[in-house]
Amino acid sequence: MAHRNVLIAGAGIAGPALAYWLHRRGLAATVVERAPAVREGGQTVDLRGAGRTVARRMGLERALQAHATREEGIRFVDRADRVKAVFSSGAFGGQGPVAELEILRADLSRLLYEETRPYTEYLFADEITELSQGDERVRVTFRGGAERDFDLVVAADGARSRTRDLVFGDAADTRPVGLTAAYFTIPGEPRDGRWARWYNAPEGRVVTLRPDNRGTTRASLSFLSPPRGDEQHEKLVPEAQKALLHRVFRAAGWETARVLAAMDTAPDLYLDRVSQVRMPRWSHGRVAVLGDAGYCPSPLSGMGTTLAFTGAYVLAGELAHHAHHEQAFTRYEEVLRPYAERAQDLPPGVPRIAVPRTRAGIRTLHLVLRAAARPRVAGQLNRFLVPPADTFALPSYSL
Numbered sequence: 001m002a003h004r005n006v007l008i009a010g011a012g013i014a015g016p017a018l019a020y021w022l023h024r025r026g027l028a029a030t031v032v033e034r035a036p037a038v039r040e041g042g043q044t045v046d047l048r049g050a051g052r053t054v055a056r057r058m059g060l061e062r063a064l065q066a067h068a069t070r071e072e073g074i075r076f077v078d079r080a081d082r083v084k085a086v087f088s089s090g091a092f093g094g095q096g097p098v099a100e101l102e103i104l105r106a107d108l109s110r111l112l113y114e115e116t117r118p119y120t121e122y123l124f125a126d127e128i129t130e131l132s133q134g135d136e137r138v139r140v141t142f143r144g145g146a147e148r149d150f151d152l153v154v155a156a157d158g159a160r161s162r163t164r165d166l167v168f169g170d171a172a173d174t175r176p177v178g179l180t181a182a183y184f185t186i187p188g189e190p191r192d193g194r195w196a197r198w199y200n201a202p203e204g205r206v207v208t209l210r211p212d213n214r215g216t217t218r219a220s221l222s223f224l225s226p227p228r229g230d231e232q233h234e235k236l237v238p239e240a241q242k243a244l245l246h247r248v249f250r251a252a253g254w255e256t257a258r259v260l261a262a263m264d265t266a267p268d269l270y271l272d273r274v275s276q277v278r279m280p281r282w283s284h285g286r287v288a289v290l291g292d293a294g295y296c297p298s299p300l301s302g303m304g305t306t307l308a309f310t311g312a313y314v315l316a317g318e319l320a321h322h323a324h325h326e327q328a329f330t331r332y333e334e335v336l337r338p339y340a341e342r343a344q345d346l347p348p349g350v351p352r353i354a355v356p357r358t359r360a361g362i363r364t365l366h367l368v369l370r371a372a373a374r375p376r377v378a379g380q381l382n383r384f385l386v387p388p389a390d391t392f393a394l395p396s397y398s399l
């Protein structure tokens with residue numbers, strides 16, 4: 001095979017999943033991760049449809065179930081914690097707002113790392129700083145100073161991929177969807193129970209609390225922020241981000257005071273402008289993009305992890321079936337792009353529709369959500385509540 005050794009940037013979800021599938025197809029992978037270890041933090045991610053099938057084919061189903069957060073569903077509540085609408089995790093065939101299989105992102109990432117480390121070279125606390133493509137190989141310079149040659153390089157280093165930008169320049173279109181979101185872990189309280197709770201406060205603010213499987217609670221604070229605005233809150237230092245969140249969420253009501261107080265000592269605050277990534281081509285010479293680095297659909301889609309899994313499966317399958325990397329990369333894109341585009345096609349009005357500015361808007365949202373629980377109406381609201389995870393038939397790449 002022409003492409004025996006593949007360098008992958010990013011040990012998140014897509015990177016280790018690709019290392020797994022390359023190994024299954026007889027190819028070797030090196031993974032370079034900028035962080036000093038597999039990253040903790042983040043909330044739950046869901047594996048749906050084709051992503052779940054890939055996980056099953058990896059033999060991971062039981063391990064995933066063992067780590068599942070087992071939320072019973074989601075309750076939309078008002079300022080006094082009165083339930084205004086409910087979706088159980090089984091609603092919409094297990095594919096609704098809370099999927100049947102929800103797992104902490106950190107657990108999934110660690111699981112994939114443990115699974116692949118026996119046969120994968122992992123380089124932590126390092127990253128690619130230079131890449132030069134020759135006819136036969138790619139010469140890579142690492143921040144640590146090493147220089148090495150690889151047959152192929154895959155950028156799987158997330159929505160703000162630096163590796164992608166080194167190769168594709170400004171071809172990647174990173175589009176903010178109009179929401180800034182902060183995630184962090186806070187001490188659990190008995191009243192957090194086993195249900196996710198979602199609270200809309202006026203002026204386009206949302207607070208969510210989700211019980212995890214470690215006795216702690218995952219909190220998020222999100223607020224509308226104009227997609228074309230130039231405030232770059234994600235670039236502020238954590239103390240300045242906390243001050244901003246205190247300002248934006250002042251007097252928001254419900255459990256917000258508890259959440260803000262706990263945020264001040266949270267070990268893992270992560271704030272970002274929620275964005276999508278679109279690219280005119282997914283490869284350039286011997287370099288391809290994978291997962292959020294190439295086609296991030298944003299957490300609003302509920303499809304990021306599913307795309308990372310299916311992308312890894314398809315890319316490895318095509319590489320094993322084509323001696324020429326150009327053919328493999330072209331097929332990878334032909335097969336997966338339509339699915340990625342469906343995942344990125346957020347319903348009209350999202351996120352504004354789920355994050356109203358006024359009290360009247362919040363009342364309307366609750367009415368619509370309540371109606372969605374009725375089977376006849378649910379069909380019409382599928383587009384808003386059920387991601388298109390089942391719209392992709394996985395190719396079967398025989399070994």
Ligand SMILES: Cc1cc2nc3c(=O)[nH]c(=O)nc-3n(C[C@H](O)[C@H](O)[C@H](O)COP(=O)(O)OP(=O)(O)OC[C@H]3O[C@@H](n4cnc5c(N)ncnc54)[C@H](O)[C@@H]3O)c2cc1C
Binds near residue numbers: 014015039043158159
């Ligand atoms: C800390 C964190 C928390 C998240 N929390 C959530 C969440 O709560 N809900 C949700 O839906 N999605 C969340 N996501 C995004 C989610 O993981 C992805 O949408 C999805 O799983 C696709 O994964 P990915 O591997 O493509 O990207 P990611 O999961 O973003 O992984 C990218 C990896 O690349 C590493 N990296 C970054 N730059 C470089 C570089 N230059 N060189 C080498 N490595 C680099 C990062 O440290 C990370 O480990 C989070 C991502 C991160 C990094």
